[in-house]
Amino acid sequence: MNTSQQPHSRSNPNHRPASTGKSSASEWKEVLFFYVLPFLLFNGILFTLVASKPKVTIKVANTKDYKTTTATITVESLFPIREFSSAQEGTALALTETKKGQYTADIVRNGVIEIYAKGLNGMSIREYEHVNILDDVAPLVNETYQIQDGILTLTLEDSQSGIDYQSVFAIAPSGQTLFPLSSDRQTGVFTFPMEEEFLVIYANDLAGNGMQATFSTHVETLTPDTVPGAQQPAQETPLPAQSAELPEQSGSQPADASAETPVSAALPEQQTSPAVSQDDGEVTIHINTRTP
Numbered sequence: 001m002n003t004s005q006q007p008h009s010r011s012n013p014n015h016r017p018a019s020t021g022k023s024s025a026s027e028w029k030e031v032l033f034f035y036v037l038p039f040l041l042f043n044g045i046l047f048t049l050v051a052s053k054p055k056v057t058i059k060v061a062n063t064k065d066y067k068t069t070t071a072t073i074t075v076e077s078l079f080p081i082r083e084f085s086s087a088q089e090g091t092a093l094a095l096t097e098t099k100k101g102q103y104t105a106d107i108v109r110n111g112v113i114e115i116y117a118k119g120l121n122g123m124s125i126r127e128y129e130h131v132n133i134l135d136d137v138a139p140l141v142n143e144t145y146q147i148q149d150g151i152l153t154l155t156l157e158d159s160q161s162g163i164d165y166q167s168v169f170a171i172a173p174s175g176q177t178l179f180p181l182s183s184d185r186q187t188g189v190f191t192f193p194m195e196e197e198f199l200v201i202y203a204n205d206l207a208g209n210g211m212q213a214t215f216s217t218h219v220e221t222l223t224p225d226t227v228p229g230a231q232q233p234a235q236e237t238p239l240p241a242q243s244a245e246l247p248e249q250s251g252s253q254p255a256d257a258s259a260e261t262p263v264s265a266a267l268p269e270q271q272t273s274p275a276v277s278q279d280d281g282e283v284t285i286h287i288n289t290r291t292p
Contacts, residue, residue: 052078054117058129060107066135066161066207073103075117083118088131110134135160135207142188145215152194152215154201155187161206163188168203172196 198216
């Protein structure tokens, strides 16, 4: 009889084979790498291809002469571009292709640039860029001016390219050309001799925009016939006499009735009205005095 016993010979009922856990982890890895990741990758690529839009970049360079500038347009897309157009304020804008996907345009006026691009997948984009650095406004005359001792003092202003001081002159009623007695390049103040009833001032800015302004010392005396909208006095016209026969009564004679109704209107009172008007770069300054 063999009484020796071998320890640990009995099996542990709680013990599980290690291969079961390894098999489960391996299955999850297979599902992740062969099903989940390919699904996500495929759908991501499909969404990118379907929803991809072209990318348009518009850059406007600074101007040196305030007359022209250059715009650079860059188009990037995953797909070939099948539709492409450019315009500025509704007018076609000519482009020059410098390299693949890059264009330049000469800009000669202010306004909004519009670029439209559509890819082969049907996705499109519109990009806008506003150009406002070019000078297309003529110089302005400051409302403050002075005429004293035969000297006209005025101020010219231009906020972009600046006043072209060589272009400023005046024309007298006699046709004589007058140049400024003095000019201040810091403040834009000019003085002119004013020995006649009015002067017409001409000036340009450095971008070539021109203006003219008329300064007058002439006092106009207007009668009601020459004043626009003045009410004319009605002439006094006697109305014809009216008569009526009364029935005869004892001790009474027929009575005559007559009436005269004068109609008149007062002349407008005397008034002095200075006026300043500006139209298309032309300023007219004058004083009118109205008398009866």
